[in-house]
Amino acid sequence: MATDIRIDYYPTHEQQGIKFRRGHVLPFGATMVPNGINFSIYSSEAIDCTLVLFERGEAQPFAEIRFPEEFRTGNVYSMIVFDLDYERLEYGYRMDGPFKPEEGHRFDKSIILSDPYAKAIGGRDTWLAEPNWDNIYPYRSRLVFEDFDWENDHPLETPIEDLVIYEMHVRGFTQHPSSEVKNPGTFAAIRSKIAYLKELGINCVELMPIYEFDEWENSRENPVTGGLIVNFWGYSTVNFFSPKAGYAATGKFGMQVDELKTLVKELHRNGIEVMLDVVFNHTAEGDHRGHTISFRGIDNKTYYMLTPEGYYFNFSGTGNTLNCNNPVVRNMVLDCLRYWAADYHIDGFRFDLAAILGRDQNGAPLSNPPLLESLAYDPILAKCKLVAEAWDAGGLYQVGSFPAYGRWAEWNGKYRDSVRKFLKGDEGLIGEIAQCIQGWPDLYYYRGPTASINFIACHDGFTLYDLFAYNEKHNEANGEHNNDGGNDNHSWNCGVEGETDDAHVNQLRHKQIKNALSILMVSQGVPMILSGDEMGVTKFGNNNTYCHDNELNWVDWNLLDKNADIYHFARHITRFRRAHPVLRSRTHFQHRDYAGSGYPDISFHGTQAWHADFSASSRCLAVMLDGAHAKSGTIQDDTIYIAMNSYWDALYYELPQLPNGRSWHLAVNTDMPSGEDIYPVGLEPKLEEQGRFLVGGRSTVILVGK
Amino acid sequence: MKVTLTDQEDITVVEVVGDIDSKTAPEFERSARQATDQNEKIAIDLTAVEFMSSAGLRVLLMVYRNIKAQNGKVVLAGVSEDIQDVMSTTGFINFFTIVGTTGEALSILKQS
Helix, strand or coil, X not given: CHHHHCHHHCCXXXXXXXXXXXXXXXXXXXXXXXXXXXXXXXXXXXXXXXXXXXXXXXXXXXXXXXXXXXXXXXXXXXXXXXXXXXXXXXXXXXXXXXXXXXXXXXXXXXXXXXXCCCCEEECCCCCCCCCCCCCCCCCEEECCCCCCCCCCCCCCCCXXXXXXXXXXXXXXXXXXXXXXXXXXXXXXXXXXXXXXXXXXCCCEEEECCCEEECCCCCCEECCCCCCXXXXXXXXXXXXXXXXXXXXCCCHHHXXXXXXXXXXXXXXXXXXXXXXXXXXXXXCCCCCCCCCCXXXXXXXXXXXXXXXXXXXXCCCCCCCCCECCCCHHHHHHHHHHXXXXXXXXXXXXXXXXXXXXXXXXXXXXXXXXXXXHHHHHHCCCCXXXXXXXXXXXXXXXXXXXXXXXXXXXXXXXXXXXXXXXXXXXXXXXXHXXXXXXXXXXXXXXXXXXXXXXXXXXXXXXXXXXHXXXXXXXXXXXXXXXXXXXXXXXXXXXXXXXXXXXXXXXXXXXXXHHHHHHHHHHHHCXXXXXEECXXXXXXXXXXXXXXXXXXXXXXXXXXXXXXXXXXXXXXXHHHHHHHHHCHHHCCCCCCCXXXXXXXXXXXXXXXXXXXXXXXXXXCCCEEEEEECHHHHHHHCECCXXXXXXXXXXXXXXXXXXCCCCCCCCEEEEEECCCCCCXXXXXXXXCCECCCCCEEEXXXXXXXXXXXX | CEEEEEEECCEXXXXXXXXXXXXXXXXXXXXXXXXXXXXXXXXXXXXXCCCECHHHHHHHHHHHXXXXXXXXXXXXXXXXXXXXXXXXXCXXXXXXXXXXXHHHHHHHHHHC
C-alpha cells in the first residue's frame, strides 16, 4: 500500500521501550496518524518539554519522553509516538523554564500540564463523583475519534430573526426526578425532550457552558443549608476543546463526544439549532493563588493579562483574564470555534463577558479588536451566529457599541431592564418600550434589529416567575450573607414577597408573565427565553444560583401541571411569532408607507388611535404593524395591533381603522382566564366592537387585522 | 476475545466471544472485513460480549457502511442491554437492526 512507503510512518528513536520520531507541528494537540499519535504543543518561554503518558486512570505514568532538541521548530514541540493504545491513553506535558511570577513566568516541571488543545479531558467523568484528591494529574488530556457519522446533517443556517432561543443548562434541564427521563442531567436526556421543545415552539437551544469544567472548583459545605456548594453553572473553563464529560451518560466510557454530536444531529433533524455559551474571558486557573492546570504552566505571559508586577488582571471577576488579543491566544480561540463549528456542527456562539475580548494586553479597550474582527470574517464561522454579552466585570459596557463588523449580535441588557420596569408600572418608559418593540433602532440603527437579542430573564438574575414574586433577592443559600448577585432586579412581587395562597396575587403574577412573553414575542430582534420560564419555574428569589446542584437550578416538570395556563400561553405565543413574518424583520421600520398600502409600516397609538402618549406619566402604548410591509414589503402578512397597558386600571383603547373588508380579530388578551387569553393562529375570534377595546389593568392585548 | 466466522448459505455469521476494546478491536475488524468480503449478508452474534468500547462500536459502523455500499444487510444479535444503552445514547443504534438471537437474525437475512 502506498501509505506504507512513507518514511515518517516509522520510528527513528526508542526510549523506555517507546518508539517515536520527529512529529508534525500542525495541527496542535494530539492527532491520530498511521501507526501512531502526533503530539504538538507550543510555549514561547519554556526551555524544555517532556511528554508524559498514562494508561487511563493509572496513578503513575508509564513513560516520560523528553522532546529531543531537534524535535522543536520555533516554539513548537512535536513528536509522533508509535503503537499507543489511543483509547486507553492519557497524556500531559511537563514544561521547564523560569519560575519568576514578578516577570510573568510560572514554570514548574514538577506539575503535569493538560494540553490546551486536548479534545477530551478525563478526571471528572461522572458528575460530582468524588475524585482522588491526591491525583498527580487531575485533568487528563485524552484523544477522541473524529469520525462521527453525520450522514447528511448540516448546520441549519436559520435566519437569525426567525429564531426563538431557549437558554438551557444541560444538567438543570432534566436532573429533577419529575423530568422522568432515562439518564437525567445529560446530553442524552435532552434528546428525549426534543418533542417537548418542538411543542413549545422554540427552534434554538443555547446551552450554558459545556466546555470541560470542574464542578468541584471552590466546592465547600454550605454554611446555611449544610449541603455542598459546587460550580453548577460552569463558567470556568478547564479546556476549550472538550465537552463536559459529566454531562454525558457515556462520560464514564469516554464517549461524551459521540453523545453530544448525536444530540446536535437529532436537534438539527427536528429543526432546532444549537448555540453554545462560550467562556473565553478567563479560565479555571484562578489568580496567583490558583491551581496550575494547563495554560499558566505552559505560557503564563502569553495566555493571561498580567499587571506589571506579574499579578493577574481581573476583568472577569473570577481571578484572571485570558489574553484574547495576543496573536497566539487569538489563534487558539479561532481554532477552537472552528473546531466546534466544523466537528460539532454548532450553529452559533454566545460569548460570555464579551467586552473582555475587545481589550488589549493591558486591559485597555481596542477600537478595532483583532479577535472580534477575525471571528467576524472567518470563512469557517461565516454562517455561525455570533452573539456578545457586551459587558464585563471591569466596567466596560458596550450594549449598542460592541464592535460588530456587520456580524455580531448582542444580548440587549437595556431591553431586559426597560421591559421589566414598564411591567412593574414605572413611569417614563413609553419611549423605551417603543424602542424595544422596534429592535431598538436608537442602539442598532446601522446594524438592524437582528443585532438585538431580546430577553427579560436569563440564567443570571431572577426567573420570569420570580420577577413577579420577589421585590428583593434572597441569596442566603449562596453562603455570602445575601451580598452576592445584582440588586437592580426591577422586580415587583405583586403584593406578597414569595409564595402565597392569595389567588388574586397569583393571578396577577401569571398575567404579568404572559404580558412579558407577549411583549418579547412581538418585538423585532431575536427573542430568548430561559428554560423553565414557560412553566413558571422559581428559584425562590435567589438571583445568583451558580453554585447549587439542587431544586434551585433543576427545572421542576411538575410545574407543567401547576402552571398549565402559563405553558399553554407560552407555546401559543411562540407559534404566533413564527406565524407572522411582520414580527421578524431584518431591517428597521421606516415609519412611512413604502408598500403603497395606505398605512405606514409601523404606527404608534394609545388610548386614542394615531395618538401615542409618550409623556413621562404615561403607562400606555399601542403599536400597529402593517402586514403589507412584512419583510420589507416582500411578503403579505396580517396587520398586527399590540396594546400594552401598565396602568392598574382598565382603559379603552381606540382602534385604528382597517382597510375595507378587513376586521380586527382577538389573538391575545392576558386579562382573560386561560382558554380565552390566547387563541391558536387562524382561530382568532372576530371582535364584535371594531372601534375600541377595553384593555384590562396591567394587561396586553394583541389583535390581528385580516 | 475470539471471533469465529461461519457461512450459512449466502450469510456469514460473525460470532464474538469476549470484550471488544481498543486492544481487541483490530482483530474484530480484520475478521469483520473478511466476512464482508465473503458475503453481503452478515449476522453478528454479540451474545457473549459484555463490554464494547468506542473502538468496537466503530468497527460495527464500518461493517454497516461497507455492507450498505454493497446493498447488503447486517443484523446484530444478542446485544446486551448495557451495550444497547450506550449505542442508543451515542447514536450508533440508529444504523442497526438488532434482534435477540442468531436464529432470528438468520431468518431476517434470508427474507431480505
